[in-house]
Amino acid sequence: MNVRQQELHNRLQIVRQRMAQACAKAGRSKESVTLVAVTKTVEPEVAADLLSLGVTDFGENRPQELWRKTNAVPNGRWHMIGHLQRNKVDKTLPLVALTHSVDSLRLLEAVEAEAVKQNRSADVLLEVNCSGEGAKQGFEADELLALVEKIIQLKQTRIQGLMTMAALTQDPENARPSFIKLRELKQKLAALLAGTPHTLQHLSMGMSGDYEVAIEEGATLIRLGTILVGDLPNP
Ligand SMILES: *Cc1c(COP(=O)(O)O)cnc(C)c1O
Helix, strand or coil: CCHHHHHHHHHHHHHHHHHHHHHHHHCCCHHHCEEEEECCCCCHHHHHHHHHCCCCEEEECCHHHHHHHHHHCCCCEEEECCCCCHHHHHHHHHHCCEEEEECCHHHHHHHHHHHHHHCCCEEEEEEECCCCCCCCCCECHHHHHCCHHHHHCCCCEEEEEEECCCCCCCCHHHHHHHHHHHHHHHHHHHHHCCCCCCCCCEEECCCCCCHHHHHHCCCCEEEECHHHHCCCCCC
16 A cells, blocks of 8 residues: 555544444444545545545535546446536436435426436435525525425436535534434425335435534435545655
8 A cells, every 4th residue: 555545544444433433322323324535625546545445435516526536436436415507417417326415496307307318317315504504505494395396296306315514613513403403304304205206315414524423413424525535645
């Protein structure tokens, strides 16, 4: 292993340990949480190194970067986690396992139309603004519950859960109310969609600064960038 791979190995070991501890504290199995490595700040070689160290899932927040990196590391499971413009849906859909960031009805309809056109199914999460910050993307809670009629009509798009970005703060405890809110919202939406193909099994929440709190509150997908790939040594 080169120095970068050694460093990634060490960081992964620490993160996996802390994930396991958070799961134990919450009475959850380790297998119930998937680490999504966010590679937006690094070159595809780093994703390839992580893949060889056992990381299976990768996230990018910009479509063009996603296209480039999926092409370079086709054996990863790729997640779109940032804002997706409607004119980039066609090229993105075939490349991703899951789109976390469906943040408007217009985008949801564009995904559905493209999935029908490409004769494929699209797995998505709905992004929710849980922190109440004006600038954040995503649906408001009451907007989301009002979407049920539209969701029921979807043919090729499956709502697999919800995603949120907590406000950035020093103390991870500050993120807990947002995570609780997302979990409760998911329960409500799942009840309204019971018996449909929309299983809502996922909660995508938790980043480098707050992932343990997110796991305690039920995260099934955590999105980690800085803590894994920030300031890496050159190999
Ligand atoms: C960058 C990014 C992350 C990772 O954030 P870190 O704090 O670096 O772990 C997670 N989710 C989204 C949507 C991001 O854009």
